[in-house]
Amino acid sequence: SAVISQKPSRDICQRGTSLTIQCQVDSQVTMMFWYRQQPGQSLTLIATANQGSEATYESGFVIDKFPISRPNLTFSTLTVSNMSPEDSSIYLCSVDYTRGDLNTEAFFGQGTRLTVV
């Protein structure tokens, strides 16, 4: 399996500021995904982070608000910009990991619990 490390695990931020969340994987992976889980809600995909190209955003999410970097096959960052209390959520990184038997699985980091005050 893939081991995913997300930093920070939690943070409390002032409105109007930005926070960058890091996702580090212990092996090279093709696809990395960023999800948001608002309080008491399900997970919603924000974007797919592709190495060497711009991220692909889902409907309702834009690059100016959630810029993403993917400098190599083991690392990605998600920035939550100009934060408001509505951005208070858990943000999760997920990777598309191909096992030795060529089956792929989706593994998740432990999440970043963000509170905006």
Place this chain on the structure above:
Amino acid sequence: AQKVTQAQTEISVVEKEDVTLDCVYETRDTTYYLFWYKQPPSGELVFLIRRNSFDEQNEISGRYSWNFQKSTSSFNFTITASQVVDSAVYFCALSEAGFGNEKLTFGTGTRLTIIP
């Protein structure tokens, strides 16, 4: 568009009872993947199972079992002899993509509480 419905918002059972969590999905693809994840109070997502659309065999793993029925577009999850440690939110998810892309659509989750 794909959709996952978990109609049960919350379930409470007494320890050692069996419990089934329902999942119904919608997709236009013939190739897709279904998942179950567990999210304990600590917040991390724990992978439980991944099943592709061509494999309708039921699966059992210890106290966990899954019933996949394409005819009713359902992928239900049963916990036998429930334990307090099973208390968590359980998510069913669907991926329409093929090899190498696990972009997931999640259901709204079922909060399971096991009463000691």
